[in-house]
Amino acid sequence: MNVLVYSGPGTTPDSVKHCLESLRRFLSPYYAVVSVDTRTLAKEPWASKTSLLVLPGGADLPVCKEFNGAVNSTIKDFVKKGGKFLGFCAGGYYGSSKCEFEIGNPIMEVSGPRELKFFPGIARGAAFSGFQYGSEAGAKLAQVEVNKQALELDQEFSYHYYNGGSTFVDADKYDNVEVLARYTDQLSVDSGSIAAAVVYCKVGEGGAILTGTHPEYVPELMKKDLGNSQYNELIGNLLQTNESRQHFLRALLVKLGLKVNDNELVRPRLTPLTLSSPIPGNISNILDQLLANVGLSGDDHNLLVGNQDTFRLHKGEDTQNSHQLDKQEEFEDPDTVIKELYVYTDSLPDRKSTSFFDIPTYFRLLQENYGSLYRANAGSTLLYGEVVTSTSSMLDKNFNILTNLPSGLVCAASVQVSGRGRGGNIWINPPGVLASSLVLDLPTNYTHAPVVFVQYLTSLAVVEAVKNFGQGYEELPIKIKWPNDIYAIKPEYFGREIHKDDIEPSYVKISGILVNTNVIENKYKIIVGTGINLFNAAPTTSINSTIELLNTLRNKRGESSLPLITQEELLAKYMFYMGKLFEQFKSLGFGSLLPLYYKHWFHTDQIVRLQDHGLIKAKITGITEDFGLLKAEAIDFYNRPTGQKYLLQPDGNSFDMFKGLISRKQV
Structure with missing residues (x-):
């Protein structure tokens, strides 16, 4: 599921940055925390795949201009049906029935009704005087008294960054409202019966939390200002009291019913990259290409500057610095920091060079x-x-470097701090997810089949790799969801007899695939990105967890257990099948692979509804060999063919297996 953070008119870059960082720390890998714009909220069917919508700080009048009407109606419907809403500072004003900000100030006054009305009363501010737009002049450390019972916390107080937020007037007088924290300092405005700083509002089947403070602000991300000693002191105080903020924010997310990490998952620091190959001259050729076409810069002439990232080159024989996954006090921006790259031209990295992966x-x-x-x-x-940041982004976003990389190069990682999926989803994946991105070349005059089929053969390669580790692995209940996701049976369904109509709800995603294609000098430069849950249980299940379940069944039958699969084994086997199937695809097209694809997919004779055609009942019959379109044949009440046939595009339609619908994505 997704957690959407609005990033558009009305928000500030800092507020969005802190929201994304804080939420990823507490919610990865259970949720993909991603920023979205107004268009996404207005046009895309986001609600069914979203657990939480977040509105960061800034100013709420521009948000009114963007959201009033249809978007607000969609948000209210989302929450009433069980969704969650979290509004920080300006987002707190916006989620209330009425905003009263700086009343009587001819320059700054903002007052008027708001459409969401999650809090049925007035959000009045600024709670403390001194606020100035675009400035830290009115910023302060706000102490709030915690409702320990409501948040199930032991601490009495929490300390947050504050800059212009509201108090929620008479919050204790509304039946659907629970005060989670109140200000302890004297306010500059009338708060009514209680100085409410943070409130929880029950809305239909869902709920909203609105804040006047910024419990999402991470002090180590805040940059000191040499000309503002008061602000620097504020940052120091936030660092000293940070634990109270962390516990408080975690409790808010738990209050909203989200699955939250026990402790804040601080984004690990990047570790060095290694480039190696056992083939003599392979790395030297790549390096020669890069030097000739990209060149080196910097004082030591060792910086390889890509379109997005900069890499500092080292000889592989140099001693690499020790890098751990422990929490670091100094914040590192993974998108801008220089990446250290060790190039092995004459040897392979030894086993001690990397802790999680044995390259030899x-x-x-x-x-x-x-x-x-x-x-x-x-x-x-x-x-x-x-x-690493993202195996796919390091290749795809550095076009000038990608141009000089050979077909067959794979970028792999044990941890991604900016893992990317469809729709721009970003998350931190922990150890246990095998992430890789493979470079493949294909001539632009290739005529056997369109490039779209690469995503199909990739999912096929992953499943074939896992099921061909040896006798017994073919029993693993792992299947392909059209067009390219890979699913394994949920643990609670393992070993149970499952009716054909119920097979899909009993499976859960364990691998996703993202294919990006560039055209360079009469050839497609394809980047095949995969993330495979190998031995991590969260957020769903994994290949090795499924093997362990199968072993329980095998032991009951008197059969020996199957060995679990290592990262090195899986990547090697996956690369082999990817290479093998890609060569067959280049020679014969995807038609020759269709029988194998059908063997592993969910959807043979599956009955679905075609949403864009009046919810017509139809049976899946396969995919076309020319463009990979899904074939569906309409059937009547008795499941008899009517003669009407449909073709559906994999990238223009959303296949919601849990609702049995095939629907065109809104654009």
Whole structure:
């Protein structure tokens, strides 16, 4: 599920940044925390895939201009049906029935009704005097008294950054409102019966939390101002009291019913990258290409500057610095920091170079699968980092570097701090998720089948890899959801007899695929990104968890247990099948792979409803060999064909397996 953070007119960049960082720390990997604009909220069917909508701080009048009418109606309907809303500062004003801000101030006064009305009363501010737009002049450390019973917290007080927020007037007098925290300092405005700083509002089946303070502000992200000693002192005080803020914010998210980490998951610092290959001359050729076409810069002439990232080159034989996944006090911006890259031209990294992945073992296993290694083999060149931003982004967003990388190079990581999926979803994935992005070249004059089929053969390669580890692995209940997601059976359904009509709800996603394509000098430069849940239980289940369930069943049958799969084994096997299937695809098109694809997918003879055609009942019959369109045949009440047939596009439609609908995405 998604957590959407609005980033558009009315929000400030700092507020959005702190929202994204804080929520990812507490909600990854259970939710994808992503920023969205007005268009997404107005046009996309986001509500069914979203747990929480967040409105950061800023100014609420521009939000009124963006949201009034249809967007607000969608938000209210989302919450009433069980969704959650979290409004910080200006988002707190906006979620109330009426905003009263700086009444009597001819320059700053804002007053009027608001449409959401989650809090049925007035949000009045600024609670403390001195606020100035675009300034920290009125910022202060706000102490709030915690409703320990409502939030199930032991602490009596919490300390937050404050800058212009409201108090919720007479909050204790409304039946649907629970005061979660109140200001302890004297306010500059009339708060009514209680100086409410944070409130929870029950709204239909859902709920909203509105705040006047900023419990989402992470002090280590706040930059000191040499000309403002008062603000610098504020940052120091926030750092000293940070634990109270962390516990408080976590409790707010729990109050909203979200699945939250026990402790704040601080984004780990990036670790060095290694570039290596067992094929003689392979890395030297890549390096020569990069030097000739991109060049090096910097004082030491060792900076490789990409379109998005900058890499500092080192010889692989140099000693790498020790990098741990422990919490770091100094905040590191992973998108702008220089990435350290160790290039191994004459050897492979030794086992001690990386803690989570044995590079020599991977190459040995890869060679055992292929028989012999060549430069064009998928996986024959490895760019690996224990902690990276995103394997796909490092390739796709650095076009000038990508141009010089060979087909078959794979970028892999044990942890991604900016993992990316469809729709721009971003999350932190922990150890246990095997993340990789493979570079593949395909001539633009290739005529056997369109590039869209690469996503199909990728999902097929993952499933084939897992089910061909040896005798017994073929029993693993792992399937393909059209067009390219991979699902495993939910633990609670394992070993139970499942009716055909119920098979899909009993499965859960364990792998996603994202394919990006660039055109460079008469060839497609394809980047195939995958994230595979190998041994992490959250947020769903994993391959090794499924193997353990199968072993329980096998032991009851008197059969031996199947060994669990390591990262090195899975990446080597996946690369082998990816290379094998890609070569078949290039020679014969995807038609030759269709029988194997159907063997592993959910949807043979599945009955669905076509939403864009009056909810017509239809049966899935396959996919077309030319453009990968999903084929559906209309049926009547008795499941008899009517003769009407439909073709649906994989990228223009959303296949919601849990509702049995195929619907065109709104644009």
